[in-house]
Amino acid sequence: MKKLRIALPLFGLVLLAAACNKKADFNYYYYEPEDYALLTQYLDLPETPHDYRAELPKHISSLGLTTRQVDQDKAILGRVLFYDTKLSKDGTISCASCHKQELAFADNAKVSQGVFGRAGDRNSIALGSVLNFSAYYGTDVFGASGIPFFWDNRAGTATAQNIASMTNPKEMDMSHSDIVAAVQAQPYYEPLFRMAFNSGQVTSERVSEAIAEFVNALGSYKSKFDKEAEKEIGYQVYYNSEYKDFANFTTQENRGKKIYLDNCSSCHSPTQSRPAKLQANNGLDASTTDEGVGGVTKFSLDMGTFKVPLLRNIALTAPYMHDGRFQTLEEVVEHYSTGVKNHPNLSEELRDFNGAKQLNLSADDKQALVAFLNTLTDQEMQADVRFSNPFK
Amino acid sequence: MQNKFHSAAYWLPFLAISLWCSSCAPSRFYTPNTMQVPVLTGAREGTVSGGISKGGDHTGLEAQAIYSPLPHLGLMANYFNVTSKTSVLTEFSSSFFESTCTSKASFAEAGLGGYYPVGPSKEYLLSFFAGMGVGKMKNSYSAPPDPPNTEPYVSDWRYQRWFVQPSLSLKYRRFQVGTGLRLVWVSFLDGNINSRMGLFETERIQLLESSSPMFLTEMAWSLGWRLNPFVIGLNSTSVVRGNNTLRDLDLATNYVSVSLGVNLHELKKGKK
Numbered sequence: 237m238k239k240l241r242i243a244l245p246l247f248g249l250v251l252l253a254a255a256c257n258k259k260a261d262f263n264y265y266y267y268e269p270e271d272y273a274l275l276t277q278y279l280d281l282p283e284t285p286h287d288y289r290a291e292l293p294k295h296i297s298s299l300g301l302t303t304r305q306v307d308q309d310k311a312i313l314g315r316v317l318f319y320d321t322k323l324s325k326d327g328t329i330s331c332a333s334c335h336k337q338e339l340a341f342a343d344n345a346k347v348s349q350g351v352f353g354r355a356g357d358r359n360s361i362a363l364g365s366v367l368n369f370s371a372y373y374g375t376d377v378f379g380a381s382g383i384p385f386f387w388d389n390r391a392g393t394a395t396a397q398n399i400a401s402m403t404n405p406k407e408m409d410m411s412h413s414d415i416v417a418a419v420q421a422q423p424y425y426e427p428l429f430r431m432a433f434n435s436g437q438v439t440s441e442r443v444s445e446a447i448a449e450f451v452n453a454l455g456s457y458k459s460k461f462d463k464e465a466e467k468e469i470g471y472q473v474y475y476n477s478e479y480k481d482f483a484n485f486t487t488q489e490n491r492g493k494k495i496y497l498d499n500c501s502s503c504h505s506p507t508q509s510r511p512a513k514l515q516a517n518n519g520l521d522a523s524t525t526d527e528g529v530g531g532v533t534k535f536s537l538d539m540g541t542f543k544v545p546l547l548r549n550i551a552l553t554a555p556y557m558h559d560g561r562f563q564t565l566e567e568v569v570e571h572y573s574t575g576v577k578n579h580p581n582l583s584e585e586l587r588d589f590n591g592a593k594q595l596n597l598s599a600d601d602k603q604a605l606v607a608f609l610n611t612l613t614d615q616e617m618q619a620d621v622r623f624s625n626p627f628k
Numbered sequence: 629m630q631n632k633f634h635s636a637a638y639w640l641p642f643l644a645i646s647l648w649c650s651s652c653a654p655s656r657f658y659t660p661n662t663m664q665v666p667v668l669t670g671a672r673e674g675t676v677s678g679g680i681s682k683g684g685d686h687t688g689l690e691a692q693a694i695y696s697p698l699p700h701l702g703l704m705a706n707y708f709n710v711t712s713k714t715s716v717l718t719e720f721s722s723s724f725f726e727s728t729c730t731s732k733a734s735f736a737e738a739g740l741g742g743y744y745p746v747g748p749s750k751e752y753l754l755s756f757f758a759g760m761g762v763g764k765m766k767n768s769y770s771a772p773p774d775p776p777n778t779e780p781y782v783s784d785w786r787y788q789r790w791f792v793q794p795s796l797s798l799k800y801r802r803f804q805v806g807t808g809l810r811l812v813w814v815s816f817l818d819g820n821i822n823s824r825m826g827l828f829e830t831e832r833i834q835l836l837e838s839s840s841p842m843f844l845t846e847m848a849w850s851l852g853w854r855l856n857p858f859v860i861g862l863n864s865t866s867v868v869r870g871n872n873t874l875r876d877l878d879l880a881t882n883y884v885s886v887s888l889g890v891n892l893h894e895l896k897k898g899k900k
Contacts, residue, residue: 260816260837261819262785262821264821289827
């Protein structure tokens with residue numbers, strides 16, 4: 237009995253020591269092993285997929301802007317399609333050729349180059365100029381169809397925009413059947429389509445839908461401006477709190493912010509959430525050189541008007557304007573300061589009693605405005621592996 | 629005392645509370661087995677029993693045995709096999725849907741311990757057992773309806789559990805009651821998790837993994853009606869979950885079983 241009294245507690249202690257040493261080792265997998273083995277021959281996809289959920293900061297969510305749910309599998313497929321040059325006639329151009337991640341998904345060419353060296357018509361729009369694609373183009377205050385695409389707003393949906401770009405002879409120059417054939421020829425698409433659509437069947441609509449899903453996941457809301465705005469404005473966006481100086485902004489940046497709010501935000505949004513206007517003429521030329529939205533609608537009041545872009549990551553998206561005429565932000569600011577032309581459809585915001593309104597900014601004001609625009613750069617997005625090229 | 633034991637009104641509240649508590653929480657990730665409270669009085673005594681059980685959403689079968697080869701020394705073995713079908717609100721590709729999760733768990737353990745009868749007529753029994761067991765759990769989640777005909781997503785893992793349990797039991801005429809405290813360390817070993825089941829569920833399993841080894845305190849009571857050589861038992865084991873992290877996990881809080889046991893020594897006596 238004595239031996240038992242000693243042995244049992246000892247036995248308990250040994251068990252306790254043994255129990256505490258165990259560490260779990262779970263293997264998380266998303267793809268079936270044989271699918272993953274095939275995919276990783278061509279693609280650098282993590283075993284556990286990236287999380288494409290977006291969480292908007294307070295100064296954005298308080299406006300009622302919410303992200304649309306992104307289909308994970310379609311986004312994974314869409315990412316591959318977005319970067320695949322085989323989806324172009326000469327096998328050299330992908331969506332990413334004109335929408336480069338390191339440039340906030342814009343292009344640094346005046347007009348982008350398509351297949352066989354063909355020049356496009358207009359400057360590539362930065363996909364990373366919006367805070368979150370699905371919030372911006374999904375269901376929001378602008379209606380169920382969202383904000384239209386292209387500089388001339390000719391595409392109503394992201395899928396329509398994708399198809400238009402893929403079939404544009406100056407961009408990828410593919411027919412619908414070309415797209416299907418190009419995708420079917422690559423072995424890595426079968427498992428990705430099966431996972432996204434539960435069948436390996438490839439259609440151009442599915443290709444477009446998947447690319448749209450990936451693009452919908454793009455989000456850029458971690459700029460210096462956003463970090464400060466979340467802290468300083470938070471949920472008080474309706475109380476002009478954006479005018480408050482931001483604690484971590486320099487004096488110059490805060491001055492630039494005030495100039496921006498007074499002169500630019502009525503079109504480009506005070507909090508970089510959504511544009512206040514869908515289209516405008518900003519006085520680049522005195523007469524219409526490019527019909528823009530008017531070329532689509534044929535309305536005289538739309539002639540020479542173009543999409544009003546948001547300015548997120550603007551420092552990365554040069555050259556500027558629909559035709560890429562300005563190489564630097566300084567040139568853009570100078571245009572609004574002294575160069576606005578009195579176009580017949582010039583936006584009201586850029587008019588005064590004398591016709592075209594010039595801001596006549598001082599040199600310090602111009603520098604301050606550029607300094608503020610530089611705070612809109614989200615470095616995290618440019619390095620976000622979720623949006624990067626998956627090809628090995 | 630006898631009258632109280634014979635009264636259904638005395639038993640029923642325990643039964644009702646146990647059954648009610650056993651439905652309190654989902655139990656996809658862990659469910660305790662019935663704590664075996666020894667009722668031994670000497671060497672070469674033993675009991676084997678089988679029963680049906682319910683813990684959280686799990687229902688299943690249990691088998692238990694205890695034997696004393698030497699005075700004051702006991703060996704015990706427990707086994708259970710449970711299944712459940714629950715509705716899990718999860719999220720797949722960022723859309724919410726109700727998935728049906730079918731879980732299967734089996735667990736076997738063995739313990740060694742000592743016991744010591746006390747009281748004027750040695751009617752009380754103090755015991756202390758410790759042991760170890762291994763188990764496996766498999767959860768199959770139905771895929772979302774769109775796209776249709778997709779295979780369920782499976783997560784499975786193995787775990788081991790170490791325990792120490794002091795307990796006290798009482799034999800009184802045809803009845804026996806017991807209560808015990810079981811301190812367990814649950815270590816999850818290896819597992820394969822198909823994270824296509826949804827991020828929420830995957831994150832919960834990641835939480836489970838990071839919480840390993842989990843320390844849980846379990847309390848049990850049992851009531852037995854002896855109809856020599858048989859014992860009809862009603863048992864309840866409750867998990868007292870510790871910190872908030874453990875509360876966020878899907879662990880069953882209560883486990884009840886109804887068992888039919890055979891006292892081997894009584895059976896032997898009867899044959900003689």
